[in-house]
Amino acid sequence: MRLRLPRRRPRLWRVTILVLAALYFLGPIAASIRFSLIQNNGKDGLGNYTQVLHDALLSHALGTSLEIAGIATAILLVLMLPTVVWVRLKMPRIALLVESVSVLPIVIPPIVMGAGLAALQKNSGAGLQSLLFNSSLTGLTPFYVILALPFAYRSLDVGVRAIDLRTLVDAARSLGAGWFTLIVRVILPNVRTAVLTAASLSIALVLAEVVIAGTLLYDTFPVELVNQAQENTGLAVALSVLTLLITWLLLFAITFLGNRGSRARVGRLI
Amino acid sequence: MGSVAVLEQSPSLGPAARSRRGTLRGPWVGILPFALYVLLFLGLPLYEVLYGAITTSGGSLTWYNFNQTFHEPYTSDFISSLKLSLETAAIGGFFGMWLACAVVTSSPRNPLRRIVGSGSAVLAYFAGVPLAFTWIALLGRFGELTKILEHIGINLNNTSFTISSLTGVELAYVSFQVPLMVLLVTPALEGLRAEWREAATGLGASTFQYIRHVAAPVLFPAVTGAVLLLFGNAFAAYATAYALVGDTVQLVPGTIQNLMSGNVLVDENQVGLALGVEMIVVIAFIMVGYALLQRRAGRWLQ
Amino acid sequence: MKSRKHKGRAIAAALAAGALAAGVVAASGTASGATNWSNITSAKAGGGMAALVAAAKKEGTLNLIADPFNWTNYGQIITSFSKKYGIHVNDVNKLGTSQQEITALQTLGGQSRAPDAVDVGQSYALDNASLFAPYKVTEWNMIPAANKAANGTWANDYGGYISIGCNTSIVKVCPTSFADLNNAAYKNDVALDNSPVTANSAFSAVWAAALANGGSFDNITPGITFFQKLHQEGNFVETPGLPGAIASGQTPIVIDWDYNNAAAAVANAGKFKWTTAVPTDASYAAFYAQAISAKAPHPAAARLWLEYLYSSTGQNLWLKGLGRPVELQAMIKNKTVNQTYLKALPPVSKPAQYPSLAQVTAAEAVVAQQWAASQS
Numbered sequence: 001m002r003l004r005l006p007r008r009r010p011r012l013w014r015v016t017i018l019v020l021a022a023l024y025f026l027g028p029i030a031a032s033i034r035f036s037l038i039q040n041n042g043k044d045g046l047g048n049y050t051q052v053l054h055d056a057l058l059s060h061a062l063g064t065s066l067e068i069a070g071i072a073t074a075i076l077l078v079l080m081l082p083t084v085v086w087v088r089l090k091m092p093r094i095a096l097l098v099e100s101v102s103v104l105p106i107v108i109p110p111i112v113m114g115a116g117l118a119a120l121q122k123n124s125g126a127g128l129q130s131l132l133f134n135s136s137l138t139g140l141t142p143f144y145v146i147l148a149l150p151f152a153y154r155s156l157d158v159g160v161r162a163i164d165l166r167t168l169v170d171a172a173r174s175l176g177a178g179w180f181t182l183i184v185r186v187i188l189p190n191v192r193t194a195v196l197t198a199a200s201l202s203i204a205l206v207l208a209e210v211v212i213a214g215t216l217l218y219d220t221f222p223v224e225l226v227n228q229a230q231e232n233t234g235l236a237v238a239l240s241v242l243t244l245l246i247t248w249l250l251l252f253a254i255t256f257l258g259n260r261g262s263r264a265r266v267g268r269l270i
Numbered sequence: 271m272g273s274v275a276v277l278e279q280s281p282s283l284g285p286a287a288r289s290r291r292g293t294l295r296g297p298w299v300g301i302l303p304f305a306l307y308v309l310l311f312l313g314l315p316l317y318e319v320l321y322g323a324i325t326t327s328g329g330s331l332t333w334y335n336f337n338q339t340f341h342e343p344y345t346s347d348f349i350s351s352l353k354l355s356l357e358t359a360a361i362g363g364f365f366g367m368w369l370a371c372a373v374v375t376s377s378p379r380n381p382l383r384r385i386v387g388s389g390s391a392v393l394a395y396f397a398g399v400p401l402a403f404t405w406i407a408l409l410g411r412f413g414e415l416t417k418i419l420e421h422i423g424i425n426l427n428n429t430s431f432t433i434s435s436l437t438g439v440e441l442a443y444v445s446f447q448v449p450l451m452v453l454l455v456t457p458a459l460e461g462l463r464a465e466w467r468e469a470a471t472g473l474g475a476s477t478f479q480y481i482r483h484v485a486a487p488v489l490f491p492a493v494t495g496a497v498l499l500l501f502g503n504a505f506a507a508y509a510t511a512y513a514l515v516g517d518t519v520q521l522v523p524g525t526i527q528n529l530m531s532g533n534v535l536v537d538e539n540q541v542g543l544a545l546g547v548e549m550i551v552v553i554a555f556i557m558v559g560y561a562l563l564q565r566r567a568g569r570w571l572q
Numbered sequence: 573m574k575s576r577k578h579k580g581r582a583i584a585a586a587l588a589a590g591a592l593a594a595g596v597v598a599a600s601g602t603a604s605g606a607t608n609w610s611n612i613t614s615a616k617a618g619g620g621m622a623a624l625v626a627a628a629k630k631e632g633t634l635n636l637i638a639d640p641f642n643w644t645n646y647g648q649i650i651t652s653f654s655k656k657y658g659i660h661v662n663d664v665n666k667l668g669t670s671q672q673e674i675t676a677l678q679t680l681g682g683q684s685r686a687p688d689a690v691d692v693g694q695s696y697a698l699d700n701a702s703l704f705a706p707y708k709v710t711e712w713n714m715i716p717a718a719n720k721a722a723n724g725t726w727a728n729d730y731g732g733y734i735s736i737g738c739n740t741s742i743v744k745v746c747p748t749s750f751a752d753l754n755n756a757a758y759k760n761d762v763a764l765d766n767s768p769v770t771a772n773s774a775f776s777a778v779w780a781a782a783l784a785n786g787g788s789f790d791n792i793t794p795g796i797t798f799f800q801k802l803h804q805e806g807n808f809v810e811t812p813g814l815p816g817a818i819a820s821g822q823t824p825i826v827i828d829w830d831y832n833n834a835a836a837a838v839a840n841a842g843k844f845k846w847t848t849a850v851p852t853d854a855s856y857a858a859f860y861a862q863a864i865s866a867k868a869p870h871p872a873a874a875r876l877w878l879e880y881l882y883s884s885t886g887q888n889l890w891l892k893g894l895g896r897p898v899e900l901q902a903m904i905k906n907k908t909v910n911q912t913y914l915k916a917l918p919p920v921s922k923p924a925q926y927p928s929l930a931q932v933t934a935a936e937a938v939v940a941q942q943w944a945a946s947q948s
Contacts, residue, residue: 017372018382021365025393025445028404031414035407035820041842079307086300098301100561101308106499108316108553109506111523112546115530116315119322119543122679134683142311149308151453158457201391208395211509215530217637217664217676217685226399227640227666232839233819237407240400244392251388343944403816411760412821432760434811434822515810517767518947528770531672 029241036238048238058224058239064136065221069206071137072144073199076152079145081195082183084156088165095157102153105146114215117143121216136218143212148202155201159194160187192257200251207243319550322543335544343520344545351522352552354436354511355504358443362504363497365444366451373452374459386452393449397442402513405442409433436519439511447500454499458492491563498560502553522549609871613724614708615879618872621710624879625657627872634661634873637676637687638668642835644730645893652889653880659873670696670772677703677865688874689864693772695932697726697861704863707875709882714902719859729881730831730895731859733850733920734773734780737813737833739824741844747825749853750784750798759806763813763823764799765832768939772858775939777827779927780856789927792935793942800946810947815839818846830918834894848894850918857924859898884908894918 039047080102087095105113121133133139165187172186188195206220213220219227225243228236326332338344373386408415409426410433416426432438462485470480508524517524522545529542609627612618618627628634634653641647641663654661662685665672670692677700680686692700706724720727736753738746743761747753753762768774782788782795802808811817813826818836826833833848840846862881868874880886887897891913903909927935 011375014372014376017368018386021369021372021386021448025389025449027415028401028408028445031407032404034414038843079303083301083304086297090297090300094301096561096565098304099564100557103499103557103560104308105312106502108312109523109526109546109549111506111508111526112319112549113315115322115526115543115546116317116319118530118675118679119318120315122681123318126682129681129683133680134685143315146308146312154457197391200388204392204395208397210398214665217680219662219664233403233815237400237403237816240403244396244400248388248392251391252384255384255388346944399814399816403820406811406817406820406822410820410822427760432809434809513812513814513816516764516812517769517944518810520944528767531669531675531770 029244032237033241036234036241038234048232048234049242051232051235051238055228055235057219058221058228061219061221061224064219065207068137068141068144068220069203072141072148072206073202075141076145076148076202077195077199080149080152080156080198081188081191082179084153084160085165085183085187088157088160089169099153099157102149104149106150110147110209110211111215113143113147114212117212118215133216136213136216136220139216140213140218140220144202144206144209147209147212148198148205151201152198155194155197156191159191159197162194163187163190193255196254196257200247200254204247204251207247316550319543319546322540323547324544325540327540335540336547338538338541339544339548344522344525344541347520347522347525347545348548350520351505354439354443354519354521355501358440358447358504359497359501361440362444362447362451362500363493366448366496366500367455367493369448370452370455370459374456387456390449390452390456394446394453397446397507398509399513401442401445402510405433405438405445405514409438409441434515436515438514439519442510442514443504443507447504450500450503451496454496455489455493458489458496462488491566495560495563498556498563502556505549505553609875610705610866610868612871612875613706614712615710615875618875621879624872624876628659628870628876629657631870631873632659633870634659634877635685635688635869636661636663636877637690638665638670638673639663639691640666642839643893644732644831644835644890644895648892649881649886649889652885653877656880657876659876669770674700674703677867682867682869684869686867686869687865688868688870689862689877691729691860691862694728694859694861694926695929697721697863698929701725701863703866705866705868705871705874707864707878709878711882711899714899715882716898716901719898726861726863727882728859728898729862730887730890730897731857732829732831732895733918733924734777734827734854734856735830735833735848735850735918737818737826737828737836738847738849739818739821739840739844740847742821742824746847746849748849749851750781751853753802753807753825754805756805756807758825760809761823761825762802762807763809763811763817763826765813765826765828767812767943769943773828773832775936776829776856776858778939778943779935780827780851780854783856784851784854789925789931790934792938796939796942796946803947808947819843831894848918850920852921855920855922855924857896858926888913891917 036048037044037046039045041047083098087098121129124133131138168186168190169182172182177186208222209220210222210226213223214226221243225236225239228239323335324331324333326334369386373383376382407413410416411427413433419426426432433441466484467480470484475483506523508521508527511519511521512524526542526545526549529538529545607618607623607627609618609624615621615624618624636650639646639650641650646663650661650663653659664685664687665676668676673687673690673692674696676687677690697704701721704725706721708724709727712720712724712727715727736747740746743758745757747755747758752758764774764777765771766774768778778795778799779787779792780795781798782792785794785798787794799808809823811822813823813828815836817823818826819840826836828836830848830850833846837846837848862878864871864874864878881890882899884899884903887899887903888908888910890897891900891910894913894917896917897903900909904914
């Protein structure tokens with residue numbers, strides 16, 4: 001029975017906190033936008049932003065990074081969604097173990113991971129080097145999947161736990177569904193928010209990761225951003241702000257594609 | 271939502287429950303892809319780190335690398351890192367908690383939730399040189415806020431405050447710690463059932479009592495787990511600090527980076543790997559704590 | 573029967589013609605396409621410049637590393653080289669250090685993305701000559717003997733002096749010596765461009781400060797003490813003088829190579845004037861060195877690149893970026909130097925001397941040990 005909640009007045013503490021948060025996070029960003037609007041000739045204008053469109057190096061690097069982001073996200077979801085479902089369904093007792101393993105990457109410092117990868121590259125034979133490390137697509141993507149594991153697992157797990165998994169699975173199986181149909185056509189539509197969250201986090205990660213890419217000497221988009229900062233600070237700042245805002249917009253838009261159901265659960269907490 | 275116990279005890283529902291396609295040898299098969307992937311792409315680099323830490327550049331086993339890490343300057347690097355991480359985890363955790371509460375208690379239809387939700391994901395990863403620059407742009411010598419404050423009579427440049435200091439670094443760190451906290455804690459907050467609140471109110475509890483006796487104990491594991499992750503996150507960061515204060519604040523990951531790529535003494539590269547192993551050990555402790563706390567959290571939030 | 577004989581003869585004739593044609597192709601092939609440029613030590617030995625250009629064009633790609641575009645005008649050099657020969661140039665890790673360049677040579681092994689040529693600090697060239705392929709450019713004799721390896725494994729390309737860069741909009745009177753920097757007027761103004769423990773430029777700045785304060789090539793400690801004093805006086809800014817910090821005014825005075833300060837001036841020309849001055853109390857200079865990787869995936873392109881750099885075109889482009897090209901004296905003599913660029917070089921009060929490899933190694937060790945403590 002759904003309770004009809006009275007219209008709430010915006011509580012003062014809530015508003016205060018949100019305003020303070022907005023100032024704290026948007027303040028520095030606003031300041032750098034202001035800075036990026038000063039063009040190289042000293043006058044105000046959008047010069048730095050239009051330059052982004054013309055820079056071949058940057059657009060090439062952006063293309064590479066987006067490619068990596070897409071493939072890594074795909075691998076991530078294909079690997080993790082069935083795993084999460086499987087664990088919840090068949091082996092709930094090792095759920096904690098699996099989650100701990102998937103949290104590992106977030107707490108292994110990227111620089112240490114990078115050092116290990118650099119050593120791996122150095123010690124691997126010519127065959128492996130040309131197979132794996134010669135291009136950023138093969139050299140970075142599999143490891144970015146690992147980096148994205150923690151949040152992906154968490155959000156997929158929350159999503160899967162929120163639905164009545166057992167019933168869905170039993171119903172689908174009794175109708176003769178195989179694993180593939182089960183995951184793709186039965187479970188997936190019900191965990192859209194979780195999947196989209198995992199995907200967007202992984203994309204945000206790839207577009208911001210500089211340590212490992214830099215250590216392995218790949219010129220991905222975020223690495224190129226830092227390089228560009230050398231010559232043209234206004235441009236670099238414009239770019240990092242742009243990336244931030246566009247990613248934000250993307251994730252924001254994605255939230256509209258999610259399920260309605262998960263929202264209704266939340267009631268008055270305080 | 272069935273509890274774990276029910277799931278385990280549910281008898282097989284007849285032949286329909288076991289589809290003929292994909293009869294399985296045991297539940298462990300399903301974990302195999304995940305396990306293999308992690309073993310390969312996480313295990314291999316980790317193995318290299320471990321191996322490098324206990325060998326010389328020539329390949330013979332040695333304790334030298336680890337020995338070095340127990341001397342200066344590495345010991346003070348560790349202390350700086352630990353201090354910074356603890357402080358920013360606590361501050362980030364505290365304010366992040368408030369922000370998450372504020373967001374979760376607002377109306378579900380409020381676009382604010384989506385904005386903050388997506389914003390947290392993006393800002394949690396926004397770090398390093400770009401982040402440092404945004405803070406210089408705001409509070410640097412000619413920062414926008416500095417100029418505004420000058421207009422109202424406060425000249426920051428005459429005080430001892432400067433963004434090029436440890437304080438500046440902490441301010442910058444908090445700007446990714448808080449979003450991370452929001453990300454981590456929101457699912458737990460959303461798991462607090464409305465029914466509990468209603469039940470508590472029905473029994474005559476005030477808001478404060480509800481928080482103290484119902485919400486807090488339930489949330490405690492998740493919140494502490496999140497703070498632990500915040501610590502790990504800060505512990506691993508260094509680019510932001512470097513861009514603000516150079517090497518006057520020596521952090522362990524920064525030192526590792528230097529050893530890998532700088533003009534320092536020959537053959538110390540392996541010491542960097544030893545430092546890496548030690549970082550992993552510190553964080554392994556955190557993880558164990560996190561796992562234990564999550565187990566407790568799981569019980570309530572199923 | 574008649575037809576079979578015909579066929580047989582026809583086949584034989586075809587085979588003979590084919591063999592002849594193959595022979596011709598093979599003969600011409602050896603002359604132009606089959607040279608293994610990895611072992612060639614000069615353009616002449618490989619069949620002349622035309623042959624080199626052709627082979628390089630065929631390879632089509634050049635891999636460089638750690639060449640920031642605004643470092644002694646590398647951007648223009650790379651673009652003009654690429655345009656002239658139609659060779660695509662990859663420049664990875666633009667902000668990398670000399671050490672990272674050497675590590676890349678060792679780690680990337682035979683990958684097709686391994687660097688073809690490197691531009692490293694002097695001590696790195698001396699230390700790692702075994703990684704390089706010997707090659708003497710056409711202008712080899714224009715390079716002074718002290719600035720090259722006798723066997724051709726490396727040669728200096730350009731050099732610069734440690735200088736004091738200054739933002740004239742913020743700083744009213746720009747400092748002209750290390751002694752000036754102690755002035756109370758420069759509170760919160762002075763920065764290094766990076767960490768002396770890891771970056772050659774900042775390390776050299778510390779050594780220059782040492783020379784100005786009674787130190788020598790055997791004693792870098794006065795330099796460390798100088799910056800410690802600056803820090804205690806409140807004149808030193810911890811923030812490294814990265815471009816963002818310079819542009820935002822966070823670091824109004826930066827001690828760096830003169831060509832880097834010149835680049836900062838160009839980058840910020842629209843917003844404020846950034847001057848460059850070589851300090852009157854210390855002349856510390858250093859040359860960088862070019863070398864070709866022994867395992868270069870594009871050996872011909874690598875050699876063509878060096879030929880371009882050491883031609884008067886290349887050397888003048890470096891001069892444009894305020895780097896002092898190694899052939900400068902010879903070019904002044906035979907009048908191939910660009911006079912406009914030459915006049916723009918910051919004046920130097922006394923000529924520089926150069927430390928030995930042993931002295932550099934020892935000094936680096938001292939800085940690595942003492943710098944962090946001196947700044948706390």
